[in-house]
Amino acid sequence: MRVSIPTAASLLMALAISFQGDGSHGHGHGGHHAQPIVELNETELARWHSPTPVSYYTFDIEREGDADLKRRPGFMIAHIILMSLAFFGALPIGIILRSTQHPAHGVPMLAFYSLTAVGLAASGIYKKATPNLYEGSVHGKQGYFVLFLAASLSAVDIVAGVMRFVSFFRSDDRTFRRFWRYVILSQEVDTRLQGPEYTGLIVEDPEEYEVHKLGRASDDSPISPTEDETEQWANEVHRHRHLRHASLASERTLFGNQRSNSSDTLNEAAKEKVTLRTRLLKAGQFAFTVLERSILLTGIVVYTGGCRESYVNGCLAHLIKGGIFWCYGLLTFARFLGSWAEYGWAWNRNPTNFKYTAEFTESFVIFLYGITNTWMERFGAKAGDPYSTKQVQHISIAVMFWFAGLVGMGIESKRVRRWLASSTFSSVGHTPNAPKDAVEEPASYLGSFNPFPALVIGVTGAAMAAHFQTYLFQVEIHKLWGNLLVGFSVLRCLTYFFLWLGPPKSILPSRPPTEALGSFFLACGGMVFMFSTEEVTIAAMRRGRDDVMMFLNLGVAITCLAFCWTLCMVGFKGYLKSRSHSGVTYRSHPVAATTTQTA
Template sequence: MRARWLTAAGLFLTLSALSSPSPTAASPSVAARDTFADVPGNALSRRDGDHAHAPAHNHNHKGTVLAELNETEILMWHQPTPPSYYTIDWEGEGDPNETRHPSLMMAHIVFMSLAFFGSLPIGIVLRSVKHPAHGAAMISFYGFSALGVSSSMLYNKMTPNMYDGSVHGKHGYFVLVLALCLSAVDIVAGFTRLVSFIRSANKSIKVFWQYVILNQSTDAHSQGPEYAGLIAEDPEEYEIAKLGVPHSDDSPDSPDETEQWANEVHRHHNRHSSIVSDRTLFGNPTRSHSSDTLNETAKQNSRTAGGWAVYIGQAVFAVLERSLVIAGFGMVLTGIVVYTGGCRQSWVNGCLAHLIKGGIFWCYGLLTFARFLGSYAELGWAWNRAPKGSKYTAEFTESFVIFLYGVTNTWMERFGASPGDPYTTKQVQHISIAVMFWFAGLVGMGIESKRVRRWLASSTFESFSNPTDMPPEAITEPPSYLASFNPFPALVIGVTGAAMAAHYQRYLFQVQIHSLWGNMLVAFSVLRCLTYFFLWLGPPKSILPSRPPTEALGSFFLACGGIVFMFSTEEVTIAAMRRGRDDVMMFLNVAVAITCLAFCWTLCMVALKGWLKSRTHSNVTYRSSNISA
């Protein structure tokens, strides 16, 4: 296996060397300009809608790429850049006699970062494992948020308004109100426990602390007085089904070595269970009766409307709670925009497009890295076999998101155009990419459908003219059916990167930045295909995350490409050229540093959750796999 990964690394480096542009080919448009220098201007075909500064994309030009900034041309399409909070705090613009307070803004940034990227994700992790310290984490979240809001209010009182129409504060208050609404669920649950404690016979301080404050079940409150002497056990101790992928259409007939090992671990874990409560509660010492009883009860509860309502409510709560972290990331972007005075007037459409789309690739990269670390292993999304089966694969989810992205962006590309305006070249470029997302996502979802796969495999039996000639026994599926090998998500990302790397820009620096993040998306696509290649040779057989190194590299390129995507917005690149910061290496290094910081944060959160879960499964042991030469 090591030889395979070394081969992949060599292949990737070779592809990178072949795809790297030479210095002489950095600007094809400049070379073309020199070649056709003697050709009259009206002999060159004009391109419509490609002018970088025209708000309506209706200015014609000859497609030349400029190396130096043309301020006169910029002012033809954009108003002069007004002062911002950043310029009056750090560059001395405005009234020099007025005292500035950038330290208050720094305090706001620090406190809100600790709240949304420290206390909040830790609280979510603690809730996921039902840890009693979840309440303390959420209290610290609201404490940091209060300090951050207070410092922001003081800053606004002492600083003139430099950004008319800002909604950053309103969005922040909305996110905090949503967090309070979610915390209200915990408050109601705590009040319910308090009422139950008051009505109970045992009103000791120990029971109050464990049951009401820490939300830890006690015998007197969880089982009633008739079962007060019994030992509380996990429902998983009554499982009779073998731990492994359940027998289904996607599973082989005979268990493999991994399932046998997993069952040995499971039996080792079950040896520590209590037989007393098993006999007392169910009246039968056999483990099968206990398992059947619990399974039937679970099935009956799942069929009831109340059971479905609880399940849907829990799912909605989990999605909303985790979306608070993404909302915090969105608040970081809008806060930077407001503080630096960006995305105003005619810049707004391009700014929003780069921030939203780049933010999507950024989050996609972080989630891909989390999958590499082992997140979603219970669903089989960590390049492993699902322990209990999964209805939807990770590739199906990726294809669905790609489809949804394409559907929405197909119609958004005409924003700002007047009715009856012809489609410009740039609009055709972007709409065609959105349509690719749309239908490639549909193809990806179709490939992931088990029913569609059976339809596609039905042509195998056309050679049997007589139905009686069909093989009576079950047909063994190939090992490749154990995993999903869907290249369409990677194909979509790779084609998008290749197209954007060749996207026309007005200035050479903008061409280089777009080429940088476009090639990063292509690198992710190549690495994802290499992952599929090696997993095709040896599909995952273990329920443990396999952690293919190509996914670690691919997720890094994807996340870093998303950051550079956001950096490549026209207003940012022009501001960099004005200040002499138009250096591609600087942009790349900043993006790499931010990505490494975010990956470290992701590793800490995933590791914390794994450590907390390992404390509840301390009896599980691991066996090293045999390494063949």
């Protein structure tokens, strides 16, 4: 039986119509052919949502609720400032110092716990003085869990610090200088091994002992020219080693240079144990980072009274998805600055042959997002409900993420690339004496040019810019952040275009300027995405704040602040690493050197 193309198209259209049901959207203001409403209709809004209850923000700032109750917004402001300094100031600095093995990493961690304790005290006072205006809040429980996780990750340092403090308190020398060096910086050596009687006790290496034997044997035997040269060489080696050991006399004593006699098997087991510990620590740090960032969102939601009752699904969708784009933009900016250059992720040559590229990671995250979000679009729908137009739209976008992520991962696979290139070998013909590596890779193989992550983000932005909304202001906000995502996609494609013309040849970060602009567009688009929740837009319309420029400027300001914070953190880590590797440098480009000399 033959089916014509028009007949098949008609069947697909009928299937889509049966899926979407009545085509309702938003609050039920007709189908997608209806014009967006300019002014807020409170009567129609009350049909779909309950009246907005009093929140902590409206209670403190707008003076809603019981007028006889005293407001204590100062304690909440103190809580916000102290916790921000703790989680976005002291904690990142402590993590950076810890990653570079800096002896002062305990100082910012001590400041972190101190600021957190005072911030929790301010929050406790605020709760006692303010009625409960958000039933079922989990912000406090989540915060305590994050603090417990932070204490668990730094438990080793905490125990070591407590032991040093107890040892300092029991010692005779309790000066502030020793407290700072021993307890805080953990730099002081045991004083029992610093007396003059231990200064000359240096353990000689076996090679040095053999040199002494060689020198004594040469005194009792006739000296031939060859033996004379050997003795001179041995004496030079001995003198060099003696000078080196003498310079380390204050550090290497008879009690401090014992060598381990463990076997190779035990060494391998120790390496595996360290690797497992490192992986677990990194997994814990990743979970801690995600929970730490989510605390900020839950705190804002609880204080402003958002995501309640019928708003919860849409609110969570906008906050989670917008937060993903926001973090994606910050990570892209960190790549531009040079983060993860050791993996070849900073638009540079891979110095360590790390097998996963940045594009593979992006494609994997896109795939994971799509495969999970496909089934979440029906949350809140009852069994047997037809698929609405909105659900078909969002499920289609999720499926695009799903399979585009798979394609992106496949392109990044070296094995798949070899399979795709194998067809060219048969066309060349079989040459018996040709080496296996006779075919040279093109210059484009030096980099990863995978447009699918940018394609997914760009199509999502274009689709959401055309997304139907009930009110005109909501349409404009969606168009704003949709165009920002499209801008990122275009700039990422320009990055690939320029790098295709000149692939990176150095292990240093190349810093394409298109990535700096693209990361800003992406992060700002994610921020405006979070602003575009139905609850926020309705609140803005009620207060006469439905101004697109205000939303854009607010998103730009927050993004610039976050980029400045990222630059400070990445720059501080780079400064510490440059001090520990001060002997490593790089030469300037010939063009730059010539320009400098001319100037």
